[in-house]
Amino acid sequence: MSTGPGPGRPDRAEETPHVQPSGPAGDEAAQAGPGAGATGPEAGAAPSGHAMWGNTTSGTAENVGYVPTNGGAAAPSGPRNGPAQGESELVREVLKDAEVSRETIATKPAGGRGQKEWPRPDHCRIITIANQKGGVGKTTSSVNLAASLAMHGAQVLVVDLDPQGNASTALGIDHHADVPSIYDVLIEDLAMAEIVVAAPEIPNLYCAPATLNLAGAEIELVSKVARESRLRRALDAYDTDRFDYVLIDCPPSLGLLTVNALVGGDELLIPIQCEYYALEGLGQLIRTVDLVKAHLNPKLNVTTILLTMYDARTRLAAQVAEDVRAHFGDVVLNTVIPRSVRVSEAPSYGQSVMTYDPGSSGALAYDAAAAEMAYQGAAK
Numbered sequence: 001m002s003t004g005p006g007p008g009r010p011d012r013a014e015e016t017p018h019v020q021p022s023g024p025a026g027d028e029a030a031q032a033g034p035g036a037g038a039t040g041p042e043a044g045a046a047p048s049g050h051a052m053w054g055n056t057t058s059g060t061a062e063n064v065g066y067v068p069t070n071g072g073a074a075a076p077s078g079p080r081n082g083p084a085q086g087e088s089e090l091v092r093e094v095l096k097d098a099e100v101s102r103e104t105i106a107t108k109p110a111g112g113r114g115q116k117e118w119p120r121p122d123h124c125r126i127i128t129i130a131n132q133k134g135g136v137g138k139t140t141s142s143v144n145l146a147a148s149l150a151m152h153g154a155q156v157l158v159v160d161l162d163p164q165g166n167a168s169t170a171l172g173i174d175h176h177a178d179v180p181s182i183y184d185v186l187i188e189d190l191a192m193a194e195i196v197v198a199a200p201e202i203p204n205l206y207c208a209p210a211t212l213n214l215a216g217a218e219i220e221l222v223s224k225v226a227r228e229s230r231l232r233r234a235l236d237a238y239d240t241d242r243f244d245y246v247l248i249d250c251p252p253s254l255g256l257l258t259v260n261a262l263v264g265g266d267e268l269l270i271p272i273q274c275e276y277y278a279l280e281g282l283g284q285l286i287r288t289v290d291l292v293k294a295h296l297n298p299k300l301n302v303t304t305i306l307l308t309m310y311d312a313r314t315r316l317a318a319q320v321a322e323d324v325r326a327h328f329g330d331v332v333l334n335t336v337i338p339r340s341v342r343v344s345e346a347p348s349y350g351q352s353v354m355t356y357d358p359g360s361s362g363a364l365a366y367d368a369a370a371a372e373m374a375y376q377g378a379a380k
Contacts, residue, residue: 117153118153120244120374121377124246125245125377126235126248126265126267127245128248128265128267129250130261131252131281131282132252132284133281136309137308138252138271139162139170139249140170140343141269141308146352147199147205147352147355148366149245150205151354154204156205156243158171158207158208159182159264160207160208160210161260161261162257163215164210166347167249168210169347170346173200173207176211179209180194181208184213186230186260191238192235192238202354217256221256222256228260228263229263231263232263232297235264248261258288262288263300264297266300267301267304268301270282270285270304271305272320273308274308274316274317275317278320279323286302304333304376305332306337306369307336308337310337311338335372342356342361
């Protein structure tokens with residue numbers, strides 16, 4: 001697995017990626033805390049904002065394990081063509097006198113990245129990724145979890161069911177109006193095999209793209225026979241056994257497209273932003289899931305909850321994480337996804353963060369989350 005900045009970034013071709021210290025030296029740096037071993041002008045300064053996580057079960061800021069990747073260790077050598085995330089002059093000026101709490105002392109990253117291949121499920125896992133609130137990380141999680149699983153040996157299909165087509169964009173898939181898409185599958189009864197294409201950047205990764213035509217599908221589906229299960233029938237007719245995972249990315253609503261995704265999937269992954277508003281609509285989503293399970297898809301279960309956009313600087317994020325873990329228990333992944341500029345930048349280059357900047361905090365977090373999903377699925 002490449003550890004460089006990834007293809008498509010000529011302006012960063014010579015940049016040395018941030019790498020979490022490992023081995024005895026990395027352990028000493030982690031134990032010593034921030035500022036230990038720093039040799040550059042930022043020695044003793046507060047960390048930059050890249051973050052990692054620990055393998056934890058509680059939701060407090062200290063236990064969730066959102067901590068800087070560098071931990072105060074020596075800055076990477078080599079030429080730099082621009083400041084990395086959180087390293088601007090303004091940020092350094094603001095943070096130069098800041099105190100670092102015990103919550104930000106570095107720890108070793110959770111396992112997963114050292115494994116070349118992860119265990120593969122004994123059958124295709126069809127996972128719907130849904131939350132009717134927008135901006136909680138549904139598409140980002142779909143793309144980056146899929147990319148990480150594919151990079152560790154799994155065969156993965158991403159079904160883009162969002163009319164915005166952001167998942168298709170992030171995977172580098174052409175999805176203009178004339179491209180056969182998931183709209184044609186739902187409305188025109190086109191076979192799924194006719195629209196699935198390979199992602200250009202990552203082997204083993206495929207996508208069923210969405211186009212703007214899908215925006216009218218909510219209305220057009222109303223008059224269709226068995227309108228709630230059209231995606232399920234398309235997947236049943238398709239050879240999904242060739243895949244280990246099918247991830248269905250949903251729009252930010254509870255309309256017919258999302259209902260089709262809930263009927264089409266066997267598992268539900270809910271990304272939850274670590275803010276109060278993200279919790280308000282969660283009850284409505286769970287009620288919708290219960291209705292779908294009772295009347296349309298008895299196999300559907302909430303198997304995974306992923307905490308996203310975690311900011312350890314706020315008590316609110318820790319409280320939200322603690323409340324979610326207390327209510328949902330073991331289905332909440334230990335890994336939390338920190339806020340990361342690199343994750344937001346990657347789609348503008350037609351890439352996932354896994355290829356755009358594999359050493360960034362976002363890539364490391366999604367890699368660990370994907371590892372949890374892979375090993376939990378194998379255990380079942």
